[in-house]
Amino acid sequence: MIAMDPLKTLHISCAAISIAGFVLRGGWMLIDSPLLQARLTRVLPHVVDTLLLGTGVALALLSAQYPFVQSWLTAKIVALVIYIGLGMVALKRGRTKAVRLAALAGALLTFGYIVGVALTRSAGLNWS
Numbered sequence: 001m002i003a004m005d006p007l008k009t010l011h012i013s014c015a016a017i018s019i020a021g022f023v024l025r026g027g028w029m030l031i032d033s034p035l036l037q038a039r040l041t042r043v044l045p046h047v048v049d050t051l052l053l054g055t056g057v058a059l060a061l062l063s064a065q066y067p068f069v070q071s072w073l074t075a076k077i078v079a080l081v082i083y084i085g086l087g088m089v090a091l092k093r094g095r096t097k098a099v100r101l102a103a104l105a106g107a108l109l110t111f112g113y114i115v116g117v118a119l120t121r122s123a124g125l126n127w128s
């Protein structure tokens, strides 16, 4: 296998850790676990997600690919905002468990879309 750019490796690792942590917290939400409120549970995702965003921005700058220029990056950012919003509803804001579960499913689908966009460098729409 060709050696991968270490920045990209870090970016993909953060993405994997981020979704694994989100799934874990989603499970804790569903079983009403107090672990969801633990200090580490609240702090660690911010560290990982900041690194994910930071390495993403660095990759974009270094490869001279920009959101609103490369439409796949635009799609990625828009989907990221939707993923964060749905994630907040799923883990915190949703008033009933049904709402939180629906938001959790939507967030996971959105994350899948982001990975698809990343791998194909295409928004999957016609305006690419």
Ligand code: HEM
Pocket: 008, 011, 012, 015, 052, 053, 055, 056, 057, 059, 060, 061, 063, 065, 076, 077, 080, 111, 114, 115, 118, 119
């Ligand atoms: C949930 C958030 C994200 C996920 C799951 C994700 C996932 C990925 C993956 C899997 C790759 C590797 C694609 C490949 O095989 O080449 C990648 C590359 C990349 N990502 Fe992300 N990413 C996320 C957020 C971001 C953000 C916020 C930005 C920019 C601000 C960004 C910019 C990039 C760039 C520029 C590349 C390199 C593409 C290339 O090699 O040309 N990513 N991302």
